Amino acid sequence: xxxxxxxxxxxxxxxxxxxxAGSGNSSATGMAGLVQPNTFLNMLVDEIKYQDxxxxxxxxxxxxxxxxxxxxxxxNNVSSSMQIxxxxxxxxxxxxxxxxxxxxxxxxxxxxxxxxxGPTLDVGGVYVxxxxxxxxxx
Numbered sequence: 040x041x042x043x044x045x046x047x048x049x050x051x052x053x054x055x056x057x058x059x060a061g062s063g064n065s066s067a068t069g070m071a072g073l074v075q076p077n078t079f080l081n082m083l084v085d086e087i088k089y090q091d092x093x094x095x096x097x098x099x100x101x102x103x104x105x106x107x108x109x110x111x112x113x114x115n116n117v118s119s120s121m122q123i124x125x126x127x128x129x130x131x132x133x134x135x136x137x138x139x140x141x142x143x144x145x146x147x148x149x150x151x152x153x154x155x156x157g158p159t160l161d162v163g164g165v166y167v168x169x170x171x172x173x174x175x176x177x
Contacts, residue, residue, distance in 0.1 A: 079108050126151040126158035126169045133176035136167040
């Protein structure tokens, strides 16, 4: 008999790693944990650890899972590239958003940097995350 694997939401983030962005209660953000490669690998290790020795998992299913991990990583890379492109298109435009401390910031975007939680925009010397932008002007 196999032992149950703990829920995905109970997995811990490795020391020094950033938590997934947008830790809300919606089902879309609940899927964000599945996109993290470390979560997938932890699930794979748990699957091996708790498999039934009299009925082991086939090697082909492991290869399928590794192929899926590769696809997820490629999708993450494409998504990151698209976000950087979207942020770069805002250079010279006026935006309104909130900075890391929660203060409202409004001004012209002069620079874009890639951060741990996605692209950040330089708005008058204050950095605003792309996901924190509420309004885009001319």
